[in-house]
Amino acid sequence: MSLSTLSSAVRLTEVLWALSLLVQTAEYLRLEAPLAREGVWQWAIQREELARAPSALRALLDVLQTERVWHAHLLMRALLGVCLLAGFVHTWMVLVLFLGTVVILVRWRGAFNGGSDFMTLVVVTGLLIGHAATPWVGATMAWRSGLGYIAVHTLTSYFLSGVVKLRYRGWRTGRALTSLLEGGLHGPLHRSSVFRGKRVACVLSWVFILWECSVPIVICGPRWALAWCAVAPVFHFMVYWHFGLNRFFWAWCAALPALAVAFHA
Amino acid sequence: MMLAVLVYVVFLVLTLWFRGPVFNGRGLYLLRSFFPNWRFYHRVTHRAVLCTRYCNRAGEWSHWQPGWPRARRRLSTLFHNPAGNLALVEQSLIEHLSADVQAADDGAAVASLPTYRLVSRLARARVAASCLEEPPVAWQFQLCLVPPYDDGLAGTEVLTSPEYTS
Numbered sequence: 021m022s023l024s025t026l027s028s029a030v031r032l033t034e035v036l037w038a039l040s041l042l043v044q045t046a047e048y049l050r051l052e053a054p055l056a057r058e059g060v061w062q063w064a065i066q067r068e069e070l071a072r073a074p075s076a077l078r079a080l081l082d083v084l085q086t087e088r089v090w091h092a093h094l095l096m097r098a099l100l101g102v103c104l105l106a107g108f109v110h111t112w113m114v115l116v117l118f119l120g121t122v123v124i125l126v127r128w129r130g131a132f133n134g135g136s137d138f139m140t141l142v143v144v145t146g147l148l149i150g151h152a153a154t155p156w157v158g159a160t161m162a163w164r165s166g167l168g169y170i171a172v173h174t175l176t177s178y179f180l181s182g183v184v185k186l187r188y189r190g191w192r193t194g195r196a197l198t199s200l201l202e203g204g205l206h207g208p209l210h211r212s213s214v215f216r217g218k219r220v221a222c223v224l225s226w227v228f229i230l231w232e233c234s235v236p237i238v239i240c241g242p243r244w245a246l247a248w249c250a251v252a253p254v255f256h257f258m259v260y261w262h263f264g265l266n267r268f269f270w271a272w273c274a275a276l277p278a279l280a281v282a283f284h285a
Numbered sequence: 286m287m288l289a290v291l292v293y294v295v296f297l298v299l300t301l302w303f304r305g306p307v308f309n310g311r312g313l314y315l316l317r318s319f320f321p322n323w324r325f326y327h328r329v330t331h332r333a334v335l336c337t338r339y340c341n342r343a344g345e346w347s348h349w350q351p352g353w354p355r356a357r358r359r360l361s362t363l364f365h366n367p368a369g370n371l372a373l374v375e376q377s378l379i380e381h382l383s384a385d386v387q388a389a390d391d392g393a394a395v396a397s398l399p400t401y402r403l404v405s406r407l408a409r410a411r412v413a414a415s416c417l418e419e420p421p422v423a424w425q426f427q428l429c430l431v432p433p434y435d436d437g438l439a440g441t442e443v444l445t446s447p448e449y450t451s
Contacts, residue, residue: 134325
């Protein structure tokens with residue numbers, strides 16, 4: 021892997037993760053009311069789940085969850101996201117973004133949007149590894165490690181997600197897909213929806229499964245990896261369109277540059 | 286490198302049959318993003334649904350209203366989707382309460398769980414949103430499990446709250 025390829029992948033990862041961060045932060049800013057004292061997600065109730073945490077940590081979280089501090093934190097994340105997008109990055113900024121991500125996830129009881137939170141955390145961890153390790157082991161080794169961390173998780177995410185579906189009869193017959201769309205964010209399905217057709221649902225399920233299970237081909241060579249990663253955003257866009265999972269689109273797009281280059285040293 | 290990745294892929298497949306110990310704990314739950322399992326939608330199981338009803342000033346109770354996570358499909362939501370994502374996180378909370386209720390040994394203790402209290406606030410907010418013209422005098426919520434496939438099977442009630450006065 022040439023240094024230029026590596027540095028291009030790092031830069032692209034930073035830009036895409038920054039876009040993902042800005043999308044998420046704009047949404048969190050719109051969702052301050054449900055987190056307020058009168059809202060559904062009252063911190064006074066949620067903090068009981070941290071009863072066994074050290075008192076200093078609880079006190080720190082109490083301060084961070086106050087409405088003003090929460091708002092200021094989100095604005096700071098947006099600002100850091102813009103800096104990241106512009107290429108103005110320091111290790112401390114990535115560390116602050118990493119820690120802030122953890123605080124936000126704790127506020128939403130561990131995850132706001134499931135898988136997209138997991139991948140957001142994976143990519144910022146990879147960025148943190150790259151930035152923090154550079155002074156110690158040099159840029160090439162540091163970024164190989166950082167992007168490698170992201171790539172292994174990304175490969176795992178697709179492959180496991182595909183193989184577990186393969187084991188489940190409902191997915192093999194297509195019935196699961198119809199049921200999930202029926203109960204999904206844009207459900208229920210229209211009476212004449214093509215997804216109600218057993219054959220269509222079955223074919224699409226198999227496309228879904230085979231696509232996810234095929235991810236190990238990214239190790240076959242840089243061209244295979246690039247081709248696979250070029251198709252991936254289309255797959256995520258379809259998932260977004262049918263399931264309403266916009267954050268998944270951005271979170272996984274941010275991980276794709278690492279998947280494209282990390283296995284071809 | 287290729288061999289290492291192939292060995293890893295084989296390891297991943299093996300983990301589907303040979304599972305290690307399961308670690309539980311509230312703290313671990315809050316930090317679960319550090320231990321992603323990546324098994325999205327792998328099983329289609331019963332769906333937990335929050336149903337609410339309210340009583341008006343005449344003392345008449347409404348029908349149970351099921352609350353499904355729903356949002357309009359628009360391309361702009363690719364960039365900004367707070368309502369859709371809030372609906373999804375609320376559904377996760379409802380499903381978590383459903384799991385807590387089924388795991389609870391003592392039914393009476395359920396009401397003290399943070400999940401119950403948060404869902405209770407969610408139910409109250411949904412009732413308030415559904416009767417803007419005349420505030421209800423009382424309200425109640427119920428948690429039901431709906432079968433995954435449309436097999437004509439009825440939903441199962443797993444929890445009915447007491448009647449709360451507004």
